[in-house]
Amino acid sequence: MTLEAAVASKIWIVAVWFAFIFILERARPKAAPPTARKRLVSNGALWLVVLLISPTIVLPLTVFASGHALWVRDGAFAAPVMILVDIVLLDCWTYWLHRAYHRIPLMWRFHAAHHLDEHLDSTSSLRFHAFEVALSALLRMLPIVLLAIPFAHVVVFETALLACAVFHHSNVRLPASIERGLSFVIVTPSIHWVHHHAKWGDTNSNYSGVFSWWDRLFGTKSRTIRTPEMAIGVEGFSDRPFLALLATPFTGAGIWRPFPPARETRREYPPSDPPSGAPSARS
Ligand SMILES: [Zn+2]
Numbered sequence: 001m002t003l004e005a006a007v008a009s010k011i012w013i014v015a016v017w018f019a020f021i022f023i024l025e026r027a028r029p030k031a032a033p034p035t036a037r038k039r040l041v042s043n044g045a046l047w048l049v050v051l052l053i054s055p056t057i058v059l060p061l062t063v064f065a066s067g068h069a070l071w072v073r074d075g076a077f078a079a080p081v082m083i084l085v086d087i088v089l090l091d092c093w094t095y096w097l098h099r100a101y102h103r104i105p106l107m108w109r110f111h112a113a114h115h116l117d118e119h120l121d122s123t124s125s126l127r128f129h130a131f132e133v134a135l136s137a138l139l140r141m142l143p144i145v146l147l148a149i150p151f152a153h154v155v156v157f158e159t160a161l162l163a164c165a166v167f168h169h170s171n172v173r174l175p176a177s178i179e180r181g182l183s184f185v186i187v188t189p190s191i192h193w194v195h196h197h198a199k200w201g202d203t204n205s206n207y208s209g210v211f212s213w214w215d216r217l218f219g220t221k222s223r224t225i226r227t228p229e230m231a232i233g234v235e236g237f238s239d240r241p242f243l244a245l246l247a248t249p250f251t252g253a254g255i256w257r258p259f260p261p262a263r264e265t266r267r268e269y270p271p272s273d274p275p276s277g278a279p280s281a282r283s
Contacts, residue, residue: 046246097140113132125162129246185212194206
């Protein structure tokens with residue numbers, strides 16, 4: 001498959017999946033659907049900026065990295081099954097990168113644009129500061145070069161990550177048994193909505209992107225249970241219009257506040273907490 005064909009396939013798969021989820025979450029919403037049009041304008045405008053930098057920054061960086069690997073894969077490393085290994089490795093990298101966006105104040109300034117959304121649906125998955133997208137592509141060159149990950153494998157992973165992001169930000173009401181079953185393997189809305197809960201302890205948890213096991217493995221799984229009424233956003237801060245969102249990392253606008261340290265986050269969820277009453281008690 002050529003570079004162009006791989007990228008075109010990714011765009012089509014994600015576009016069709018997005019349209020499907022966008023319609024489904026309005027037909028079967030879990031929480032009351034947001035009515036504010038301003039929010040859709042902000043999310044759409046941030047996405048358009050990302051669309052501009054994708055072919056001009058993200059794609060060239062990825063092509064360059066995969067073309068300048070430190071070694072050449074052959075033998076077992078060139079086997080078809082390696083695509084699955086690469087997807088798991090890139091997802092693990094994405095987990096730690098996401099965690100860094102929350103733990104390093106300079107990186108949080110950019111990631112906050114995503115979290116300031118006060119509602120969640122499929123459009124939230126498009127809402128990222130362009131600088132974050134460019135920085136993520138730059139940093140991802142490291143595993144691609146070190147592990148000699150082929151370009152096609154990165155594109156397949158990106159497709160899976162984007163499709164999963166559309167799904168786990170969505171407001172789709174799923175049968176509980178299906179959502180519970182899926183949540184053992186992939187990140188579902190019930191997991192990721194807690195990451196967007198406007199409580200610092202939950203904001204700094206549930207970082208997984210595609211596979212849900214990373215938070216269980218690395219001790220960042222929140223014990224909060226999602227409810228349709230839970231407050232979404234960043235605790236102590238409110239959403240802002242598109243241009244203010246773009247400027248937030250540079251102007252601060254209060255979002256630069258130092259983070260609660262990890263141990264403080266843990267203290268918010270002592271083992272004695274009753275899990276069933278947790279969401280309403282904390283919202
Ligand atoms: Zn986050």
